[in-house]
Amino acid sequence: MSNHSGLDKPDFGAWVKNVWQVVQGIPRGCVLTYGEVARLAGSGGSARRVSQAMRRAPRGMELPWHRVINAQGGISFPLDSEGYRQQKALLEKEGVVFRNGKTNLQRYGYAGALDRLLWGETES
DNA sequence: CCATTGACCGGCT
DNA sequence: TAGCCGGCCAATG
Numbered sequence: 001m002s003n004h005s006g007l008d009k010p011d012f013g014a015w016v017k018n019v020w021q022v023v024q025g026i027p028r029g030c031v032l033t034y035g036e037v038a039r040l041a042g043s044g045g046s047a048r049r050v051s052q053a054m055r056r057a058p059r060g061m062e063l064p065w066h067r068v069i070n071a072q073g074g075i076s077f078p079l080d081s082e083g084y085r086q087q088k089a090l091l092e093k094e095g096v097v098f099r100n101g102k103t104n105l106q107r108y109g110y111a112g113a114l115d116r117l118l119w120g121e122t123e124s
Numbered sequence: 125c126c127a128t129t130g131a132c133c134g135g136c137t
Numbered sequence: 138t139a140g141c142c143g144g145c146c147a148a149t150g
Contacts, residue, residue, distance in 0.1 A: 012147070034132050046145045051131040068131075076131040083131070 015044040019053035026067040029094040031108045033071045051076075066090040073102040073109075 018041035026032050032040075034047040045053075054065045066087040070076045077083035079101075088098060096108055106112045 035134095038132090045147085047132040048130065048145060049132090049147065052147065054131080065131085070131080071133060078131095081131095087131085 012044065012049075015042055015049075016053040016056055018042055019045075019050055020057055020061070020063060023054065023063055023065065023068060026064055027113075028064075029096060029108070030110075030113060031067050031069050031091070031096065031103060031105070032110055033105070034068060034076075035071055036110050037068055047071075069103065071105075073105045075101070 019037060022032075022037050022040045034050045037050050038045055038047045041050075041053075050068065054063060054068070057063050057065075069087075075084050075087050077087060091103070092098065096103055104112075106115070
């Protein structure tokens with residue numbers, strides 16, 4: 001029951017809200033990949049849906065969207081777009097360093113944060 | 125309703 | 138290291 005004519009949407013809407021919360025939980029100066037955000041929000045969607053979820057965020061909602069990057073450690077906007085420049089600028093302002101258009105996920109990413117807690121500032 | 129798109133990802137060559 | 142390919146799934150035309 002309840003499944004009839006377009007009812008019972010697989011709570012994609014709920015998943016979207018989870019995405020917002022996950023993104024809001026990313027500390028300043030740190031980053032998370034689309035895939036990681038998707039997973040932390042629950043196994044309902046996929047990495048590709050994360051961008052849609054963030055675009056759906058209400059105007060005025062505080063959402064550090066710039067802390068979400070791709071699994072290669074780079075920004076996923078076209079290189080010559082305004083979004084690319086803006087995201088990079090926001091991240092650099094938080095101390096995230098780019099080398100050849102990519103950041104070191106081992107250092108700024110999720111796993112990196114754990115490693116630093118356990119091993120301290122190993123880094124090279 | 126079918127086809128294409130997209131702020132992606134992992135595996136394979 | 139770099140590039141191609143298939144899968145993913147809601148949104149858009």
